[in-house]
Amino acid sequence: MPAAKALAEVDHFEPVKPSKEPIDFVKLRTLDFSKYNDGPEARKELASIVRDAMTTKGFFTLINHGISEEEITRQVDIGHTILKRTPPEEKLRLKAQILEKGSYPGFKLRGLWNVGSDAKDRIENFNVYRVMSQNEQPRALEPYRHEIQDFIDFIHKDILKKLLTLFALALELADEDYFVNAHSYEGHDESWLRYMEYEAHHDDRDSGGKTLWLNGHKDFPALSLLFSQPMTTLQVRDEHDEDSWKYVAHTPGAIIVNAGEIMSWWTGDYFKAAIHRVVEPPRDQMGHDRSSVFYFTVPNDDVVINTLLDQSPVLREAGVAMAYAPEDAPTSKQWCNARVKLTGQSKQAANGKTGTVVEKVIGNVTTAWFK
Numbered sequence: 001m002p003a004a005k006a007l008a009e010v011d012h013f014e015p016v017k018p019s020k021e022p023i024d025f026v027k028l029r030t031l032d033f034s035k036y037n038d039g040p041e042a043r044k045e046l047a048s049i050v051r052d053a054m055t056t057k058g059f060f061t062l063i064n065h066g067i068s069e070e071e072i073t074r075q076v077d078i079g080h081t082i083l084k085r086t087p088p089e090e091k092l093r094l095k096a097q098i099l100e101k102g103s104y105p106g107f108k109l110r111g112l113w114n115v116g117s118d119a120k121d122r123i124e125n126f127n128v129y130r131v132m133s134q135n136e137q138p139r140a141l142e143p144y145r146h147e148i149q150d151f152i153d154f155i156h157k158d159i160l161k162k163l164l165t166l167f168a169l170a171l172e173l174a175d176e177d178y179f180v181n182a183h184s185y186e187g188h189d190e191s192w193l194r195y196m197e198y199e200a201h202h203d204d205r206d207s208g209g210k211t212l213w214l215n216g217h218k219d220f221p222a223l224s225l226l227f228s229q230p231m232t233t234l235q236v237r238d239e240h241d242e243d244s245w246k247y248v249a250h251t252p253g254a255i256i257v258n259a260g261e262i263m264s265w266w267t268g269d270y271f272k273a274a275i276h277r278v279v280e281p282p283r284d285q286m287g288h289d290r291s292s293v294f295y296f297t298v299p300n301d302d303v304v305i306n307t308l309l310d311q312s313p314v315l316r317e318a319g320v321a322m323a324y325a326p327e328d329a330p331t332s333k334q335w336c337n338a339r340v341k342l343t344g345q346s347k348q349a350a351n352g353k354t355g356t357v358v359e360k361v362i363g364n365v366t367t368a369w370f371k
């Protein structure tokens with residue numbers, strides 16, 4: 001990423017020290033972008049890693065993606081500063097229209113979502129579209145506007161473009177640019193950058209089991225990019241190991257990539273939208289806030305999402321079924337707005353395969369939540 005010039009001052013967020021406790025980590029594949037420009041064979045190899053990761057765990061670790069650790073730290077600090085310096089009245093005025101419109105830009109205040117059966121979340125988010133002028137931004141953001149824009153633009157135009165090309169290669173799509181064109185930078189869509197802070201639960205020390213911080217769920221976008229952070233809290237449910245929850249390891253400077261429901265529909269569930277959740281950290285990391293940065297990508301508003309059987313010999317060979325009858329397939333915008341409204345609103349959660357599945361139907365689309 002091109003280096004920024006003189007940087008405006010921030011309130012530094014001091015991340016927690018890595019845990020020393022023994023932890024059962026999920027084994028994720030590593031995708032190394034330093035090989036991306038080494039020619040067609042190297043790209044094919046990277047695409048085969050994407051295919052393997054997506055058909056098994058649904059998550060992988062991306063390294064050498066072009067954003068340095070310092071730049072990630074800087075973005076965490078920017079998010080922390082915006083959340084810290086924006087007064088409550090301004091947060092309320094610039095509140096994200098989540099329940100009203102199913103749209104994320106603005107502040108998500110604490111306590112909007114249910115966690116488990118009788119708790120509310122302790123998460124604050126500040127979300128931004130790539131067209132930042134589309135929404136009024138908080139005063140505290142102004143000193144960082146260009147840095148945030150450069151960060152989003154590099155993710156969307158460089159990292160996402162490479163990732164989506166590899167996803168197309170992994171499926172041997174007739175049109176290698178299909179996913180890239182569906183995420184045209186110039187088009188409009190609901191993709192968003194998220195600064196997210198989990199408030200420490202100071203009462204956790206006395207609790208026996210692990211307290212949930214965010215219910216189990218599948219992400220709804222096409223891809224989710226999580227800038228790796230050191231608090232051991234994110235768990236993925238391993239379908240291949242009796243649905244057990246395993247922690248995602250922190251890799252300094254890496255991006256943890258996972259697919260959402262849009263990608264699973266495109267591929268007739270050949271690529272997994274893995275179920276994941278956030279729980280309290282190990283004892284030696286308790287009592288500390290967590291601050292992180294995410295980029296969630298969805299296709300342009302009018303893209304109709306359905307399984308790419310016609311385009312992909314890999315999907316035909318895998319014998320997957322179409323996700324929807326043609327007349328039932330949702331557009332990106334219909335799906336996103338409807339799904340965002342439902343996030344965290346159910347008081348129940350399901351155990352998945354073995355328990356009752358708590359489902360919500362949106363038009364012809366069904367989505368579910370998990371413990």
Ligand SMILES: O=C(O)CCC(=O)C(=O)O
Binds near residue numbers: 196219226276278292
């Ligand atoms: O905070 C995390 O590590 C994961 C958050 C998450 O799953 C989400 O925002 O969809």
Ligand SMILES: [Fe+2]
Binds near residue numbers: 219
């Ligand atoms: Fe998620």
